[in-house]
Amino acid sequence: MKLICSQSDLNTHLSLVSRAVPSRPTHPILGNVLLVADQETGRVNVTAFDLSLGIRSSFPAQIQTGGDVTLPAKLLNDIVSRLNEGEITLSCEDDSEDTEATVTITSASGRFQVRGMGAEEFPELPTIEEGKSLMLPVFAVNEGLKGALFAASTDETKQVLTGVHLKHSQESLEFAATDGHRLAVVECGDMQTSEDDESESSSLADIEDFEVTIPARALKELERMINSADESDLISLCFDEGQVIFELADQRLTSRKLDGAYPAYHQLIPKQFSRAMSLERKRLINSIERVAVLADQKNNIVRFSIDNTEQTLNLSVETREVGSGKEAMSAQISGDNLEIAFNIKYLLDGLKALPTNEIQMQLNDGNQPVIITPLGGLKMTYLIMPVQIRD
Numbered sequence: 518m519k520l521i522c523s524q525s526d527l528n529t530h531l532s533l534v535s536r537a538v539p540s541r542p543t544h545p546i547l548g549n550v551l552l553v554a555d556q557e558t559g560r561v562n563v564t565a566f567d568l569s570l571g572i573r574s575s576f577p578a579q580i581q582t583g584g585d586v587t588l589p590a591k592l593l594n595d596i597v598s599r600l601n602e603g604e605i606t607l608s609c610e611d612d613s614e615d616t617e618a619t620v621t622i623t624s625a626s627g628r629f630q631v632r633g634m635g636a637e638e639f640p641e642l643p644t645i646e647e648g649k650s651l652m653l654p655v656f657a658v659n660e661g662l663k664g665a666l667f668a669a670s671t672d673e674t675k676q677v678l679t680g681v682h683l684k685h686s687q688e689s690l691e692f693a694a695t696d697g698h699r700l701a702v703v704e705c706g707d708m709q710t711s712e713d714d715e716s717e718s719s720s721l722a723d724i725e726d727f728e729v730t731i732p733a734r735a736l737k738e739l740e741r742m743i744n745s746a747d748e749s750d751l752i753s754l755c756f757d758e759g760q761v762i763f764e765l766a767d768q769r770l771t772s773r774k775l776d777g778a779y780p781a782y783h784q785l786i787p788k789q790f791s792r793a794m795s796l797e798r799k800r801l802i803n804s805i806e807r808v809a810v811l812a813d814q815k816n817n818i819v820r821f822s823i824d825n826t827e828q829t830l831n832l833s834v835e836t837r838e839v840g841s842g843k844e845a846m847s848a849q850i851s852g853d854n855l856e857i858a859f860n861i862k863y864l865l866d867g868l869k870a871l872p873t874n875e876i877q878m879q880l881n882d883g884n885q886p887v888i889i890t891p892l893g894g895l896k897m898t899y900l901i902m903p904v905q906i907r908d
Contacts, residue, residue: 519609522577523602523605524604525602526576528598528600530561531563532598534550537565537572537738546587548589549633550564552588555580559577560578562575563576564639564642570734570738571772575768586635588633593631596622605624607620607621608621617632617633648755653751655748655750655751661692664870665681665701668699668700669696671696676777678695680732681731683728683729698860700782703897731772732775739763742770750766761773787885787886790879790888791882793852794849794879796846796847797846798873798875804844806865808843817860818860818904819864820833822854823880824850830845830847856883858905858906859903867899867901872897873894884905886903887902
């Protein structure tokens with residue numbers, strides 16, 4: 518194998534796929550990235566796979582001799598990222614009898630040799646022969662991930678909650694995530710659907726009603742992948758009983774699905790409210806962040822005092838060992854006065870994910886779920902459970 522490519526291309530694609538390399542690989546080959554030089558297409562494929570999450574990306578290069586090899590991901594990253602910009606050459610002698618391989622990396626400033634392993638042991642990325650398929654606009658996927666991904670649980674004991682639930686129906690796609698304390702739901706419209714040509718059972722009616730839960734870790738990598746794409750681009754989503762595959766241009770991400778029934782989250786959202794409050798999102802965030810300086814880990818709580826008479830929201834934080842802080846801001850309030858408290862982190866996470874500056878908070882009593890929605894624009898719902906106030 519021998520190829521010539523730009524340092525920036527190799528560095529960019531290595532950085533992307535290396536996020537699928539496990540920190541503690543169960544087998545040495547999983548700590549490597551797979552490089553495949555295809556002389557016919559003139560492209561280099563770079564792949565990493567931890568048996569759950571797989572990422573493949575490709576870029577053009579001058580392929581003098583085709584071939585494949587696997588190299589230690591971290592070491593290769595460390596070398597390539599430190600090389601000066603410009604052309605670099607990767608070469609490897611083909612020895613079919615040797616399971617190990619040595620790759621020589623040559624740049625304008627130096628020469629490095631890295632010992633790797635043959636590609637035979639590297640596991641293949643999953644493929645889907647029969648399953649459901651959709652073409653999704655990048656802008657819609659991006660909106661859905663930004664509005665829901667942050668609310669997924671990090672508690673591995675609740676596996677199904679560590680993912681984002683995608684639900685497709687009537688040409689709209691819904692993203693939902695919850696950790697038991699808060700819930701984020703984003704609905705994106707104008708979805709395009711397509712039938713899987715190889716599957717007789719994959720009809721449009723089937724596709725209109727699918728639900729799938731995908732690990733948040735995989736979707737964070739998808740979010741990074743689509744950051745450099747045009748909003749008008751389309752991304753392919755295919756899935757079957759066990760796997761889900763996203764494809765965008767020359768990049769591919771595979772992930773296992775999460776098993777188990779996702780909570781019926783729509784039942785958690787109240788249908789009626791006795792109070793409502795409209796206010797400026799950025800001003801509210803700034804006020805919370807200022808008073809939050811007085812909070813601590815044991816008492817990371819902000820109290821809202823909603824005053825209908827004065828049309829004012831009063832915020833306060835009080836910590837016995839630290840001190841107290843208060844702020845007030847104007848708001849459009851309907852309904853009776855109310856005292857209610859929230860976990861500061863959960864509240865700020867949701868407010869920062871909302872896309873508009875004007876928002877609405879809908880409330881009932883101080884111990885019931887609160888709904889925060891943007892006024893205009895994206896159809897997003899953020900539900901947060903209040904914290905019990907102890908005087």
